[in-house]
Amino acid sequence: MIPSDLHYTKEHEWVRVEGDVATVGITQHAADQLGDIVFVELPEPGKRLEQFATFGVVESVKAVSDLFAPVAGEVLEGNAGLATTPEVVNSDPYGAGWMLRVRLSDPAQVGQLLDPAAYEALTAEG
Amino acid sequence: MTEMPKRADGSRATPLLSRHEALGGRMIDFGGWRMPVQYTSILEEHRAVRQRAGIFDLSHMGELFVEGSEAAAALAGALVTDPPSLEVGRAHYSMICAPDGGVIDDLIVYRLARDRFLVVANASNAPVVSDALAERLDGKRAILDDRSLATALVAVQGPAARGILGPLTDVDLSTLRYYAIAEGNVAGIPALVARTGYTGEDGFEVFVDGAAAGELWDILVGAGAPAGMLPVGLGARDTLRLEAGMPLYGNELDRATTPFEAGLGRVVKLAKAGDFVGRDALARAAKAGPRRLLVGLVVRGRGIGRHGYPVWAGDRRTGAVTSGTQSPTLGVPIAMAYVAPGDAAMGTMLEVEVRDTRAVSEVVPLPFYSRAR
Numbered sequence: 001m002i003p004s005d006l007h008y009t010k011e012h013e014w015v016r017v018e019g020d021v022a023t024v025g026i027t028q029h030a031a032d033q034l035g036d037i038v039f040v041e042l043p044e045p046g047k048r049l050e051q052f053a054t055f056g057v058v059e060s061v062k063a064v065s066d067l068f069a070p071v072a073g074e075v076l077e078g079n080a081g082l083a084t085t086p087e088v089v090n091s092d093p094y095g096a097g098w099m100l101r102v103r104l105s106d107p108a109q110v111g112q113l114l115d116p117a118a119y120e121a122l123t124a125e126g
Numbered sequence: 127m128t129e130m131p132k133r134a135d136g137s138r139a140t141p142l143l144s145r146h147e148a149l150g151g152r153m154i155d156f157g158g159w160r161m162p163v164q165y166t167s168i169l170e171e172h173r174a175v176r177q178r179a180g181i182f183d184l185s186h187m188g189e190l191f192v193e194g195s196e197a198a199a200a201l202a203g204a205l206v207t208d209p210p211s212l213e214v215g216r217a218h219y220s221m222i223c224a225p226d227g228g229v230i231d232d233l234i235v236y237r238l239a240r241d242r243f244l245v246v247a248n249a250s251n252a253p254v255v256s257d258a259l260a261e262r263l264d265g266k267r268a269i270l271d272d273r274s275l276a277t278a279l280v281a282v283q284g285p286a287a288r289g290i291l292g293p294l295t296d297v298d299l300s301t302l303r304y305y306a307i308a309e310g311n312v313a314g315i316p317a318l319v320a321r322t323g324y325t326g327e328d329g330f331e332v333f334v335d336g337a338a339a340g341e342l343w344d345i346l347v348g349a350g351a352p353a354g355m356l357p358v359g360l361g362a363r364d365t366l367r368l369e370a371g372m373p374l375y376g377n378e379l380d381r382a383t384t385p386f387e388a389g390l391g392r393v394v395k396l397a398k399a400g401d402f403v404g405r406d407a408l409a410r411a412a413k414a415g416p417r418r419l420l421v422g423l424v425v426r427g428r429g430i431g432r433h434g435y436p437v438w439a440g441d442r443r444t445g446a447v448t449s450g451t452q453s454p455t456l457g458v459p460i461a462m463a464y465v466a467p468g469d470a471a472m473g474t475m476l477e478v479e480v481r482d483t484r485a486v487s488e489v490v491p492l493p494f495y496s497r498a499r
Contacts, residue, residue, distance in 0.1 A: 036169040038452035061168040062361050
């Protein structure tokens, strides 16, 4: 199931907006496609992200994939737990598998993201 | 008529394709074949083989039978090993090289009878090996019968493999040695049963006629279920062989690589009787010493080295990664890489370039993993 309270990118990231802070992760669909995730590389706090630019890397046993920032802003925190237990991105991508907390520089950018129905349609196409 | 025809998209399917799809296998194209890369999880499948057992469809591999009164001698002239020295029922790891010493493919050669051999080639190279063997056997009393598309190969690998396969076969697995092969039946199906594999575990490879592959697979899957055996795709096959330090053609071996560079000089029998293709070039390469060497690396910093990533010794680029992953068994990133001979000593600290950083990596002995015996 695709959570109904999140916004999505075509590159399979999700974002949860609370005030001017966004929490970012990758979707269950993305995690399933990648397979067992064994490494996540995230930016340091303070780093400024551009919307839709790469912000990190996720690696499964077989493949390396870029991560794309759904929104512009300043990194407040990366999920430190992923350094030792990256597999929670597979098991709980919308919860314990979150990746970044970002202070939004332009909250209006959220309007450029996919809503749950649009993201579901995207993944249904394969 | 072949058992494994081309599909509409040009790829070939093994007789087990419908089984893989029914098991939820994620199918990819590999060497021109439609094959499962994983069923549930590469890590789960990897661990099943290390701890219990896994079953693999390897029907994409090439099976080349060579028969005739000069079969042994003809193979000695075609390959870098010495098949005439093999006892009947035994096998060895071999290679077929080009006249310039480059590796065309790595192979397993089984001696089935005094005048009958089975040469198993990698799927993507099988047509090239078949053509090269046919050319090299020309004029000898030896006939090449390429049964790649008619022969299915199913492997059962892991500590529980013997207990799963044993009750189903009249081949005595307790006396079948490592790198040995015997003819018999498995679940009543005529088969060749070999104690070989590509995982670093004890295990068996079962060759049957393609038409019987489905029946064999179903019986083995049923027999292995109580022991926790899982079907295993190419993803875990790759991580298993990498931990075991075994080369993969296209990564560690190719036409531009000699066996000596790959640390496989022992395979080349320069002292054997008679000439063989590549002999002069390989003799020169052996005398000159390798320009680069294959090493094992364990990343001590952060990052996973992948195929093609540069390897540095200080500010000097010493080579590149050929294969790398997070080792499921060891829990650290491992890689194989070609480096300058001076940087290949155990304990040497090198750096793998991972995107915009360099991950400190230590040269370690291969294999990364050896099973307890």
